[in-house]
Amino acid sequence: MAQDLDRDGAGRRLPLARLIGETLMAKERLIVVGNGMAGCRAVQDVLKRDPDRYEITIFGAEPRVNYDRIMLSPVLAGEKTFADIVINDEAWYRDNAITLHAGRAVQVIDREARVVRAEGGLEVGYDRLILATGSDPIRLPLPGGDLKGVVTFRDLDDVEAMVAASAQTGARAVVIGGGLLGIEAAYGLVRRGMAATVVHLVDVLMERQLDASAGFLLADALATKGVATELGAVSEEIVGVNGQVTGLKLKDGRTLPCDLLVMAVGIRPNTNLAKAAGLEIGRGLIVDDQMRTSDPRISAVGECVEHRGQCYGLVAPIWEMCKALAAGLTDTAGDYAGSVLSTRLKVSGVDVFSAGKFAGGDGCEDIVFRDAGRGVYKRVVIEDGKVAGAVLFGDAADGAWYFDLMRRNTPVAEIRETLIFGQSVTEGLRGLDPSAAVAALADSAEVCGCNGVCKGAITGAIVEQGLKTLESVRAVTKASASCGSCTPLVEKLLILTLGDGFQAQTGPKPVCGCTHHGHTEARRRIVAEGLKSMPAVMQALEWTTPDGCASCRPALNYYLICAWPGDYQDDKQSRFINERVHANIQKDGTYSVVPRMWGGMTSSDELRAIADVVDKFKIPSVKVTGGQRIDLLGVQKDDLPAVWADLNAAGMVSGHAYAKGLRTVKTCVGTDWCRFGTQDSTGLGVRLEKFMWGSWTPAKVKLGVSGCPRNCAEATCKDIGVICVDSGYEIHVGGAAGLHIQGTELLTKVATEEEAIWTICAVTQAYREQGWYLERIYKWMARVGLDSIRAQVEDPAARRALHDRFAYSQRFSRVDPWAERVAGRHTEEFNPLSRRMEFATA
Amino acid sequence: MNVLVKDPIDWIDVGAITDIPSRGARRVPTPTGDVAIFRTGDGKVFALKDACPHKGGPLSQGIVHGHAVTCPLHAWSIDLATGEPMGADRGKGCTPVVPLEVREGRLFLGRI
Structure with missing residues (x-):
């Protein structure tokens, strides 16, 4: 059969470079305008399909490498740092021979000459151009919008401005916009110590994702987290003094005072550059199913585009667009056909899911379930015998299942009676295993919406590559690596695949597969309900296994010891052999x-x-x-x-x-011998160890006491460290030198040795009472915040109370376990059951 | 399953069921290595060779939960009834099951 010279066997047009021979021809030049999530993902997808085809240049308006914009909320909340959310660091650009012009916005596209011109007069030519210019936050045209302290929530600069504003004591914030972004902004600011109020035009929070009932529950849940809401409130004017914002005036006449005003009212596709170049524009930059604009050499992806009349502001569709774009640029198959959307709220501790026609409508029927005790609300909308939408509040574990039923158009008439109770019940009644809610998901069911990872890809990777941790699954499959809201599902898959080989990790998640309760909740209820034995805890918290597992039993044993010193009988069989x-x-x-x-x-x-x-x-x-x-x-x-x-x-x-307890107190020789020593560091170390030994803690605790800032005892990589100085004692916390290397943070400084001991006992007790089992001090500190710990130990009354509880607990702990066993305790542990088989012969 | 196929030639009384702590284990030395006898929370007893199929860790030292034990060395979970690893380690070897009978509260290990 005759074959066109410029086509391959499958009839696809070959790129010119291939025809002439790559060695003779320079690579095609690919320019990407936009160094954000869409632009870099598109490049990654192109490199995955054809790593050598293009010489790639990326222009970014922000002066930094590519980062995960979704994760700005945790950065704002202080739960992550910028380094944590970098997707591609400088090495990635270098390793892939990508030229990055960060901080240089492209100003002109010359389509005739096929050249882009950037700030500073830089000109680069292209064969293919990708526009990934994203979107701009909408600024309401309110009077006073240009005052200092009025910001949007879009990039790292905005986050830095907000964090700076929150540093001022007693600072207040108003956030205009009660959508996903506004709520996240307010929550983050509250975590930073600000008082925050969300002002929303509509009566329902997140009304594009939630119905009135779920919106109400959300407002309620936010109130308990310190976020106030003003619903149905019309903003009229931003007021200020001396050019600095001081409040937001509402149409009803009230003025909400504030030092920071965040506008989070939506985004608008950024099409300025494309428009100036004469490309076809609608609401966004119009693209076809291969993501091509009206100029075939120019493609576009991300929030700047309009595809089949739709603009998208969520990450999942953008990843799908990038795949289609990369397919087009590398002559491989794959068109973009639009996305079905689902939403999860990322705000910590509020479990919300929404998809499709969540609010029902003509021809739709509702199935609703409420559980006041648990604060759960579920609504599944049925149309033509199929799931048309769902909104879940308080328990969103079945979100992926409903979304899967919806996208597959699965008829649900037969399972209608149990549908609302979720997958586990529904499948259980069909004779499938009810204990594993995710076991019955099809391998093709999508688990991670952000990265388009299905169940089969995750379980396959777990088995084939021997993955044991959430981190490793993220590294290999990218599942739960973007917004993280499918983390519980991925963990369930780990538990399901590994059984008890899965090691519980810290994070807002169930203690283990035996329960849906997290560590904090389990600890709270042990104290609040006076639960003083392991069976009592397992009954009250509805453990799903008869006697727990190797993950939860040691944790519960510790929580009980910590809550009821002298009262609780240690359960030896729930301790690790050591x-x-x-x-x-x-x-x-x-x-x-x-x-x-x-x-x-x-x-x-x-x-x-x-x-x-x-x-x-x-x-x-x-x-x-x-x-x-x-x-x-x-x-x-x-x-x-x-x-x-x-x-x-x-x-x-x-x-x-x-032990998960006090290990060593490392010291230097201090003033006894050292010519630089400022205090008796050895003596302090000995006193600390003699007082604190035998205490059980969530994870191991190592102390160090250095007699001067030369720090010979390496105190600044210990869980708690003391640096003696002429004027007193610096108390440092949160160091580690194991899997993670981490320097300590300065907690406080005290004048006397007595105060140093009090402070160290107080911080240890705070950790004992708040830490999750196996969570080292540095992780606990990252979770609750150094400021919260400092507040506890710097307030004299709080410090005294903590110290006294520690001292009380120590009355029962400072017992040498060796001496007890020498005296005959638990001899069964050390002696064989019988020696009668020892010499038996066959 | 990996039960030894030979019938025991005799049964040896190695102690009382109550000598083993609930949700615990004891070991019995034999010329071919230790045997671990487990007593679960629901009062059942099981006997396995005291060696994890992974790296030979002493299963008698693990945490007993349900009808399983988690090896103290690398946290493999072993099914007490079959000696087989559970979860992702399923199919990666097996610990031999040792014949065990309970008669009037006494434990009898089979000698083969």
């Missing part, structure tokens, strides 16, 4: 033993006793640890009580080197 036998299990099933050395101090008697134990029990390895103590490795389990008896006899106790 805390049951008070030694560290090693790879060969032997144990290591670490005696405590107070503040790293030891003596010839102690060293002699250790040497004798090593000889007597033929302990193969003796090692000095990083925590200034001595580790005896390779002890047989049966020998442990006898080893401890000898160490006890020389005055040594367990070093708890195995």
Whole structure:
């Protein structure tokens, strides 16, 4: 069969470069205008399909690398930093030979000459051009709109302006706009310590996604988080003094005072550049199904485009557009046919889902479910026997399932009776496994809407690549890597696929697969409802397994010990082996033993006793640890009580080197010997350790005390560190030097040693009461905020109360577990059940 | 399933069921390595070779939950009835099941 010279076997037109031979021809030049989410994603998709085809140049108006704009809300709330939300760092541009002109807006497109001109007169020619100019926030034309302190919420500069405004004590904010963005802005500002009010024109918050009932529940939930709302409120004028905003005047005559005014009333496609170039414009820049504009050399993606009459402001459709665009640019298959939308609210702690015709309408029927006790509202809209929309509040776990039924046009007449109770009940009654709500999702069901990742891709990656953590699933599949709202679903898939091999991680999520309650909620109810045993907790919190699992049992045991010191009976069978036998299990099933050395101090008697134990029990390895103590490795389990008896006899106790509890207090020699020492750091370390030893904590706690800022005890990478200075003691918190390396933050400075001990005990107790099991201090600090911790320990009454609770708890904790076992406690742990099989022969 | 196929030649009394803590385990040394006997929260008992199919970790030292134990070394969960790893580790080897009988509160291990 004859074949056109410029076409491949499938009849697709070959690019000119291919025909002539790539070695002779320069690559085609691809310019992308817009260094945001759409522009960079389009480039990634092109590179994935054909990495060598284009010489790529990206222009960005913002002077920084490509970041996840959706995550600006957590940055505003102080939950993430800019570094956390960078999608592609400088290395990505370098590795892919992409030229980035950041901070240089393109001003002109010359379509005749096929050249773009940017700020500063830079001219670059193109063969293909992608416009990803995004959108601009709408600024209401209110009087006073140009006052200082009036901002929009679109980019990192806006976030920085808002954070700066929140730093002022007692500062107040008004946010105009009760949509997704406005609510997130207000929530973030409240987290930053501001009082914030959302002013919304309509009577229902997020009225484009929520019906009146869900909107009401949302306003209620926001109120409990400190976000006030003014609904049906018409803004009239922004008032100010000396050029600085002081309030928002409403049409009803009231003025809401504020120091910051955020306009979050919507976005408008940014088409200025395209319009000036003479491209066809509607509401946005008009594109076809291959994302081409009216000029075939110019494509467009993202919020700037209008496709089949629709403009989009959510990330999922933009990713779909990028795929179609990349297909067109690399001569592979894939058109864009528009997107069906669903929304999840990202604001922490408010679980909201909405999709389709959530508010019903002609020819639609509603199925509604409410649970006042749990604050749950669900509404599923049925049209022609199929799901046409859904709005879920308070429990959005079934959102993906309803969305899947909706997109597939699945007839639901047969499951109608149980539909509202969700997938788990519905599938359970059909004879499928009710314990796993996601088990029955089809492999093709989309789990991550942002990145278009389906269930099969996730479970496949978990199995094939041996993924065990949420982080690794994100890294490999991108599922839950953008807005993060499908995190619970992805975790369920991990649990479902791995069973108990899945290690619980910190984050706002259930303790484990045995419950839907998070750590904070479980802790709160243990205290509030006086739950004092593990069965009582599991009953009250409706645990779904008979006796928990290896993840939740140690957590609950700790929460009960912390809540009811002296009252709760420790459940040995819910402790990891190391805390049951008070030694560290090693790879060969032997144990290591670490005696405590107070503040790293030891003596010839102690060293002699250790040497004798090593000889007597033929302990193969003796090692000095990083925590200034001595580790005896390779002890047989049966020998442990006898080893401890000898160490006890020389005055040594367990070093708890195995515990989620106080480990070591590392010190330098301080004023005793050092010519630079400013305080008695060794003495302080010893006193701290003697007071705090034996305490159980959510995760391990290591202390360091340095006698001067030279910091020989490395206190600034410990969970709690003290730096002695001439005028007193700096207390630092939140360091780590393990999987993560993190320096501490300065918590406070005190004048006396007594105050230093009080403050350290208080911060430890705050962590004991608020930390999630396995959450190190630095993670707890990132979650609750350093300011909140500081407020607790700097207020004398609060500090005293914390210290006293810690001291009370210590009355029951400072017991040497070795001595107890030497005295005969839990001998069954160390002795075989029977030796009658030992010499039996076949 | 990986139950030893041979019938035991005799049964040896290794102790009382109450010698094992509920949701716990004890080990019994044998010439071919330790056997772990587990007692679950609902009062059932199971016996497995005391070695995880992954890296040989001592299962008797793990946390017992439901009818499963989580190995202390790398947190594999092993089904006590079959000795098989659960979840993603399913199919990656198996710990041998050891014959065990309960008679009037006493535990009898099968000698093969």
